Amino acid sequence: MSLKSSKLQLNDQGQLRHFLGIDGLSRELLTEILDTADSFLEVGERAIKKVPLLRGKTVCNVFFENSTRTRSTFELAAKRLSADVLNLDVQTSSTSKGETLYDTLRNLEAMAADMFIVRHGDSGAAHFIAGNVCPDVAIINAGDGNHAHPTQAMLDMLTIRRHQAPFEQLSVAIVGDILHSRVARSNMEALRILGCPDIRVIAPRTLLPEGIEQYGVRVFNDLRVGLRDVDVVIMLRLQKERMQSGLLPSEGEFYRQYGLTSDSLALARPDALVMHPGPINRGVEIESAVADGAQSVILNQVTYGIAVRMAVMSMAMAGQTTQRQSRQGAV
Amino acid sequence: MSDTPDVEVLIERMGQELAAWLDRTTRPDPAIVGIHTGGAWIAERLRDRFLPDAPLGTLDITFYRDDFEQIGLQPGVRPSELPFSVDGRHLVLVDDVLMTGRTIRAALNELFDYGRPASVTLVTLVDIESRELPIRADILGTSMKLATGQRIKLTGPEPLRLTLTHTAES
Numbered sequence: 001m002s003l004k005s006s007k008l009q010l011n012d013q014g015q016l017r018h019f020l021g022i023d024g025l026s027r028e029l030l031t032e033i034l035d036t037a038d039s040f041l042e043v044g045e046r047a048i049k050k051v052p053l054l055r056g057k058t059v060c061n062v063f064f065e066n067s068t069r070t071r072s073t074f075e076l077a078a079k080r081l082s083a084d085v086l087n088l089d090v091q092t093s094s095t096s097k098g099e100t101l102y103d104t105l106r107n108l109e110a111m112a113a114d115m116f117i118v119r120h121g122d123s124g125a126a127h128f129i130a131g132n133v134c135p136d137v138a139i140i141n142a143g144d145g146n147h148a149h150p151t152q153a154m155l156d157m158l159t160i161r162r163h164q165a166p167f168e169q170l171s172v173a174i175v176g177d178i179l180h181s182r183v184a185r186s187n188m189e190a191l192r193i194l195g196c197p198d199i200r201v202i203a204p205r206t207l208l209p210e211g212i213e214q215y216g217v218r219v220f221n222d223l224r225v226g227l228r229d230v231d232v233v234i235m236l237r238l239q240k241e242r243m244q245s246g247l248l249p250s251e252g253e254f255y256r257q258y259g260l261t262s263d264s265l266a267l268a269r270p271d272a273l274v275m276h277p278g279p280i281n282r283g284v285e286i287e288s289a290v291a292d293g294a295q296s297v298i299l300n301q302v303t304y305g306i307a308v309r310m311a312v313m314s315m316a317m318a319g320q321t322t323q324r325q326s327r328q329g330a331v
Numbered sequence: 332m333s334d335t336p337d338v339e340v341l342i343e344r345m346g347q348e349l350a351a352w353l354d355r356t357t358r359p360d361p362a363i364v365g366i367h368t369g370g371a372w373i374a375e376r377l378r379d380r381f382l383p384d385a386p387l388g389t390l391d392i393t394f395y396r397d398d399f400e401q402i403g404l405q406p407g408v409r410p411s412e413l414p415f416s417v418d419g420r421h422l423v424l425v426d427d428v429l430m431t432g433r434t435i436r437a438a439l440n441e442l443f444d445y446g447r448p449a450s451v452t453l454v455t456l457v458d459i460e461s462r463e464l465p466i467r468a469d470i471l472g473t474s475m476k477l478a479t480g481q482r483i484k485l486t487g488p489e490p491l492r493l494t495l496t497h498t499a500e501s
Contacts, residue, residue: 039391039408039410041410042410047418053395317403317404321403
């Protein structure tokens with residue numbers, strides 16, 4: 001399925017009104033998200049970590065798939081924008097009573113929700129909602145299937161921008177289960193748009209999707225070759241359930257070949273950043289000493305994630321607002 | 332196009348008045364906060380010439396504006412920087428043009444999210460006499476009445492100049 005985000009997520013003035021995916025967005029827009037996030041980062045350091053921007057707005061976390069951490073950072077981001085937050089664990093509520101996705105969301109819309117943060121196991125769920133169910137509610141994709149996790153990508157970009165040289169000068173390696181990773185996809189797109197000249201993916205053949213070359217990346221099957229002289233290493237979480245599927249020989253074997261250890265990290269540049277979207281599996285894809293080491297910015301990523309989500313939420317809400325204004329003006 | 336006053340002359344006089352005001356009202360050890368962008372330029376000059384020991388901060392009020400529902404989020408927001416504790420501090424808040432007073436309202440709200448200042452003194456370069464809120468400057472450079480469709484803008488940082496423009500609308 002082709003999921004073109006560009007048209008759907010922008011309003012008539014080219015501003016963000018949903019945030020569904022990275023593809024099709026301009027470098028200017030991604031940079032605006034990062035700049036806005038920088039300002040929100042400063043808000044997080046104040047005595048009162050709150051701005052009144054979304055006061056009186058209602059934000060619904062609609063998670064069809066579990067994710068405590070992503071959900072709590074979205075919740076915190078919304079609260080720091082002064083929005084009211086409703087958390088819906090849809091898995092355990094109406095869907096089990098047979099209510100369809102469509103009906104669940106239309107009901108929430110009737111409760112005057114202004115924004116849905118959607119996590120769903122199916123690729124394209126957020127697009128479907130933005131396109132067909134509630135176009136006037138700002139939809140933020142918090143991860144859909146193997147497809148996209150755009151706010152994770154933007155927080156990774158913010159991390160790189162704050163801790164490394166400009167994107168145009170960087171070599172970035174993404175390591176691990178690329179096949180099942182929506183984070184990897186969104187990151188490859190964001191890096192390309194922001195002008196990163198050397199994007200590498202490092203994975204066993206069984207964990208690489210077909211047509212990976214379309215992302216403009218260099219593919220490596222050998223970690224020790226791929227990591228050479230990179231400025232940034234983005235590790236992906238190895239999901240245990242993949243082990244059972246026969247795609248991998250064993251956990252120990254994967255760690256030996258693709259685990260980021262002090263030894264393999266030494267092949268990268270001395271100031272290379274170590275990143276991971278979390279939660280980390282110590283001793284499965286990353287050595288503890290590396291995860292906790294001086295080059296690790298894994299916990300900074302969490303902090304930046306709140307600021308990026310505040311930026312995207314306020315920009316999308318603004319885009320919906322101006323869209324409504326211009327439509328009323330046109331009548 | 333009519334003449335606009337010399338900004339440096341205005342700042343010189345405002346600085347003297349400000350120093351005398353802080354002395355008279357017993358507001359020792361102040362910190363200066365300029366509102367991004369024009370206010371920050373003026374604040375820096377006031378600090379350099381009249382209050383060399385005062386720490387300097389800048390405020391971007393984008394997240395506190397009251398017109399989000401009308402115009403959305405203004406692009407180009409920059410982080411506010413207040414490299415000192417606001418609690419118990421005498422603050423000098425500096426803006427370039429006092430128009431409706433809404434910017435100052437937003438700035439005050441933002442300042443109070445950093446802490447509880449002992450006092451806030453408002454310094455503005457120009458008051459164009461179109462206030463919509465009960466907010467006026469303690470120290471004022473000059474007042475100007477603008478004709479319909481006229482706008483005034485401070486350009487800078489070097490040199491600082493007040494520029495009058497005419498807009499087609501309104």
